[in-house]
Amino acid sequence: MDKRFAHEDAERGIYDKWESAGYFSPSADGNGEPFSIVLPPPNVTGELHMGHAAMLAIEDIMVRFARMRGRRTLWIPGTDHAAIATQSKVEKELYKKEGKTRRDLGREAFLKRVEEFALKSHDTIVNQVRAMGASLDWSREAYTLDALRSRAVKEAFKRMYDGGVIYRGSRIVNWDPKLQTTVSDDEIDWKEMKGFFYYLQYGPFVIGTARPETKFGDKYVVMHPADARYAKYKHGEKLELEWINGPVTATVIKDEAADPAFGTGVMTITPWHDATDFEIAERHSLDKEQIIDFNGKLLPIAREFAGFPIAKARLEIVKKLEKKGLLVKVDENYVHRVATNSRGGGIIEPQIMKQWFVDVHKKFSRDGREISLKDLMRDTVASGKIKILPERFVKVYFNWIDNLRDWCISRQLWYGHRVPAWYKGGETYVGTEPPGGSGWEEDQDTLDTWFSSGLWTFSTLGWPEESEDLKMYHPTSVLETAYDILFFWVARMILMTGYLLNDIPFRTVYLHGIVRDKEGRKMSKSLDNGIDPLEMVQKYGADATRMSLIMGVGAGSDTNLSEDKIRACRNFATKIWNAARFLDMRRLPNVTISDVNHSMIDIRYQSILASLEKVKAEITAHLEAYELHLAAEKAYDYFWNTFANKILEDVKKEGITPDNYTLLLTVFRECLKLLHPFMPFVTEAAYEALNFGEGKKMLIGEEW
């Protein structure tokens, strides 16, 4: 045996051996209680980062623990087409390298490019996942956009449409003029920006705005019904006044959305380009008019400013207002938040558009009650059917549900699941297959990528077929993911599964935090502070990389990772390896672990074995409670400080005898088991080196 564990050469071989021996698949004849997890599918946009590595480490620990305890264990791998992320990445590259847009290529040719990219990306990712030692059942690998998942998506869409919880309607949506698509509320990043805030004379009122360029069509003036300053103006009252492009008739609207404490307490509204204004307009059945087109340019309503892009228009309009004496004052240090697309950073321009939505308010009948999707999502967690860890995220989840609006699911992207709808005249057809007859036109849009992700726990198991896998492994045992996709994904899975299967997707949600750099900053390309998991695996081994992401990190908390920490864990792997090496070098002939009973008469040995049992029980309890970091630390501490530094050193001092050698073998073998979920490679190698499996069994398949 070499002085150190040659992880560079050994890991791949061990992984292949596990896989070919079938340990990653639940045994067909097993009768243990099922334990199943779906891998949160990484986006096929490039490579894995440390967050993925943490996810893989945590899930693999859960999976290996379950497997060793005899559960019928299934962990399903897959990748996500990540519609908007993948498409925009390919678009960016296309423009950079060839100066072309997706429209220059056309839908078909562009999609071919995206698919090539996605495939390459997929292969890279799969290799990286394997390098981390993740014991996934590759025979069941899925892709969110493959044939089986596409069938599930169409079926889900149709059932939800037939059930009335999916509708097509003209509502205000978040439009990204840069990527030319809608995005959902959850995909928006609010960025603080300093700008000008203008006070304008609007008849007898002074109104405030940061966006004068949207104000051309303003013909409603809104104030709070209880605002005494404006009591003399009655709801519905009409006023003639001079505005940007001449006289207009304004109508007074009393609505509680107007905050008396903000500015002058009076505002005009632009229902076409603001969500709150849209709601006010809906409440009072007001007219809505589009001011800005889908490329971010002013429409003919702006007269001489028509065709101006927003930034230019704003300056020109302010000049005109000033000339007309309508500009009262300007606050030059106004800080407000601007909605941007979290992909690509384009500034969102709300627009009223005909889109597909999931209706979260509409009641439907379920188990004799009338409930909405909101109720369903809330009740599922409130009733305790699904447990969220750490528990504090339950509040976050409820808070999100309380503020939830209808979910816009159609996207004007090309890469993704096509909306399964066809139109002819005023007729709409929704189905899993195109309608018969001629003259039907297919919907051009695709679905939000989270729509297909929402089906993931059961689309991977064969739904809508009543497959054996579905019966056996659904609901899944645990859903393990990063807390920042609680809304995007976890909530949507609960929604989809609740509606379509009348079931829960998983029993427990375990949320992990963000892996940051050693100074606590997010790892990012622009800061160039990322630690590449693959580089660390090559340098220090997968075991060390995994362990560094577990130790000292409680559920849900962020962690600052440094290369020092990984190095420390590598030293621990070396320590394990050298203990094996010692036992191998001092091997006594004719002593096997089965002699253990004879040697255990010694009272010291009994107390050693008793304390080992105690540690085992503690580690088991920690793992059952999903306290992975405590389990890892306990195993680490016991191995290094008790086994290596005390028990083994004592044996060295007193000289090796058949009895104490047997004791060492016994304790060491137990340690390997306890450490295996965390550091699978070095423990497996040591197990083999000492022939603990007697040439038949691998550690991965041993009993806990």
Place this chain on the structure above:
RNA sequence: GCGCGAUUAGCUCAGUGGUAGAGCGCUUCGUUCACAUCGAAGAGGUCGCUGGUUCGAUCCCAGCAUCGCGCACCA
């Protein structure tokens, strides 16, 4: 505005109603004897602040401060 988290050794972080823990770093000593990717010994902490509960609080409760995060608002 509503809510959440953090505050413990020089650094990164665990943890507990009863004498404070790990890794890294630091100091001193030690390698033929599994491992220097090691071992032994050690220095280093009013456990953010102020009250309260308690025989006893770093831990429980209340308030405050600082940092971070989520959600909502932003005319």
